[in-house]
Amino acid sequence: MSLNWREIELILSELPLQGSSLQQTIQHDFHSLSWNFYHPDEGRWTLYTEFGTPFSRLHAVSKAITYNQKGKTAKLQRFIQFSRANLEGCKVIEVYQQPFDRLVLLRLDNHGRRLNMYLRFYSGPGANILVTDQDDILQDLLYRRPNRNEHSKGIFTLPPVQQESKVFLVRPRTETSFNNQIEAEYGTNSNESTYEDLVRKVQAKAEKELRILQNTVSSHLKTLRFCEGFDSFRKIADILSANQHLLTRRMPSIDLEDWESGKIIHIELDEKQKASANIALYYEKYQKAKGTYENALAEVEKAKKAFSEKESHYKDILREDQDKTRAIARLQRELKEGKVQQTVQQKTGLVLHSGEYTLLVGRNAKENDELLRHHVRGNDYWLHTRDYPGGYVFIKYIKNKSVPLDVLLDAANLALIFSKAKSQKKAELYYTQVKYLRRVKEGKTGLVIPTQEKNISVTLDDGRLSRLLLEHANA
Structure with a gap:
């Protein structure tokens, strides 16, 4: 909890504020600042202040402020610039506390220029630092609140003194000074609160990343199961090759003996093709299925390894037996690295990953056009649904x-889900390299005509989509 007015009074009685000169101001985050003073008798000392939090307080600092309490925002920069230009170099000539209140006034002298600095150590929206001239015209504030008439050039009026509405007591004392006691108590509470909040955020980040990796493993295992019978295509091709003399045109199928099992197997044929073409087709199916199986096998091992490494990484970061200060620094660094990775991604469309390949997804005509103009090259692959309007999906080329x-x-599933064919749950798509796309003269935004395109049929696969889209918050 925040300090009450009696505790603030006791803190002030121990501080060498009067006669001290302000040498430096440091803003750590949205709510906290440090003030480095020099006193002719006491030497250098630091005052820590915090406003608008459950830990609103002021006290002298005996230890350096740790890394986890530092930070910057644009709003903080404005006040710190004012402080450095107008407050640093000031001498405290008077300290006043409003009776029965948590409002403290420091009267300052800056080489003949008089300033008043009001510090309100409230927990709610009334918390603030207000700097006025000697006529109480506001010069700057920590928080600008126009609805409370708290803005530059406004007039600050000290509230009338009110009687104590309830009895406030100083908390049980320790053997140290009250400043040291408050520093120790609140430093621990504040760090504990910060630590617990960071742990929750990192746990959420870990769960999301591990879920994505687990879905990746599941998707590749599904592909393995689908392609594990790839050798059957080779066997069929061998049987057809041995019985090529029995094959004729316009045969939709043929029944032949499997010499290994002795059973008769039914083989589908393309009746428009010659015997040699049908044999070649089954050998081609074998090569494709084998390649897909081997690729999926490698991807499964890679994904399992990535999952194991990521799981170990987060277990180490979230260990409870670490020093709190070191743990906070590690947790903050983990969250910061995640934000950096997000900011380097382009803003247009979605950026997703399939194995080692990067997929770019345009969800509307504007994004399609922007991706075509600025984010893809000739060797990248383009996919789009046939006969249905929708987004473009690009596969970035790997040399x-x-x-x-x-x-x-x-990529085909993504093209389907971001098209008008989504409700059908299946579609025909065409794909080609970007260098074979031709823009339509005076056509609609992003409109292109593909050449040298190939066709692919796809049925919506929810497992694939959940694996791909889970990694992107805006998908």
């Missing part, structure tokens, strides 16, 4: 690598 089927299916 000397062909796009795996699993990545293509991820």
